[in-house]
Amino acid sequence: MSKEHEPVRALVFSASLRAGSFNTTLAKLAAGAIEKHGGEVDLAAMSAFDAPSYSQDAHTQSGFPPGAAELRRRLDANDAFVMASPEYNGSMPGLLKNVIDWVSRFRPQPFNGKHALLLSASPSMVGGNRGLWALRVPLEHLGSRVYPDMFSLAQAHQAFDSEGKLLNPQLAGRLDQTIGGFLELAEAAKNYPCAKTAWIEFLGEQPNSPIDRVDKPVPPPPEGRGGQGVRTDR
Numbered sequence: 617m618s619k620e621h622e623p624v625r626a627l628v629f630s631a632s633l634r635a636g637s638f639n640t641t642l643a644k645l646a647a648g649a650i651e652k653h654g655g656e657v658d659l660a661a662m663s664a665f666d667a668p669s670y671s672q673d674a675h676t677q678s679g680f681p682p683g684a685a686e687l688r689r690r691l692d693a694n695d696a697f698v699m700a701s702p703e704y705n706g707s708m709p710g711l712l713k714n715v716i717d718w719v720s721r722f723r724p725q726p727f728n729g730k731h732a733l734l735l736s737a738s739p740s741m742v743g744g745n746r747g748l749w750a751l752r753v754p755l756e757h758l759g760s761r762v763y764p765d766m767f768s769l770a771q772a773h774q775a776f777d778s779e780g781k782l783l784n785p786q787l788a789g790r791l792d793q794t795i796g797g798f799l800e801l802a803e804a805a806k807n808y809p810c811a812k813t814a815w816i817e818f819l820g821e822q823p824n825s826p827i828d829r830v831d832k833p834v835p836p837p838p839e840g841r842g843g844q845g846v847r848t849d850r
């Protein structure tokens with residue numbers, strides 16, 4: 617990563633609550649690789665983001681639960697996020713989708729414009745990769761810039777040494793390369809912003825004008841350095 621620019625700040629967490637989680641081990645490895653490539657890491661535990669099942673009534677009456685507020689705070693404080701997610705029944709775990717749903721109701725919408733890298737680990741032969749394709753959908757819907765490459769660790773129960781490092785040097789190199797490429801793209805977008813898109817939650821469902829629900833541009837930052845696209849305050 618270039619030294620002249622501010623480092624990319626990345627929230628890193630595993631979407632597993634399990635003690636001894638393979639995804640938590642993978643998230644920690646990713647955190648180390650981010651620091652090695654010059655990024656700053658905010659390592660979090662999923663327990664900090666756990667939230668009761670989303671209910672629009674509970675939301676209206678009681679507001680946001682602490683887990684959702686904490687994930688929003690940590691997303692806002694970082695340029696990027698890295699999730700290591702288990703695959704449950706060919707998709708993402710319910711607790712992860714649930715907190716994404718909660719956080720998506722904040723305005724400005726916190727996922728919009730954030731760079732995302734998706735990782736998974738599973739004892740299976742495909743490493744939980746189907747779950748990541750499912751996870752891309754809500755994140756891209758919410759305006760996150762989901763990195764094209766993903767890293768899925770197959771046979772995770774025998775992939776790590778006693779220190780949590782990958783035993784297979786080719787896989788270790790692939791993870792390092794993926795993280796390096798992700799950080800370079802996030803750094804370029806942070807320091808030379810060029811893609812400005814408007815985030816619209818969804819068209820046609822409310823009677824007010826769709827124009828009212830398009831993000832308003834962020835005021836331009838000083839010295840010609842752009843912001844992260846545009847933000848919503850519908």
Ligand SMILES: Cc1cc2nc3c(=O)[nH]c(=O)nc-3n(C[C@H](O)[C@H](O)[C@H](O)COP(=O)(O)O)c2cc1C
Nearest residue numbers: 632634637638639702703704705706738739740744
């Ligand atoms: C409800 C449930 C569904 C699962 N479905 C899948 C699956 O579809 N594909 C898969 O590879 N593993 C599946 N697994 C196995 C998980 O990959 C395995 O438990 C893994 O260790 C979970 O990640 P963790 O170690 O980070 O907690 C499932 C496990 C549970 C509890």
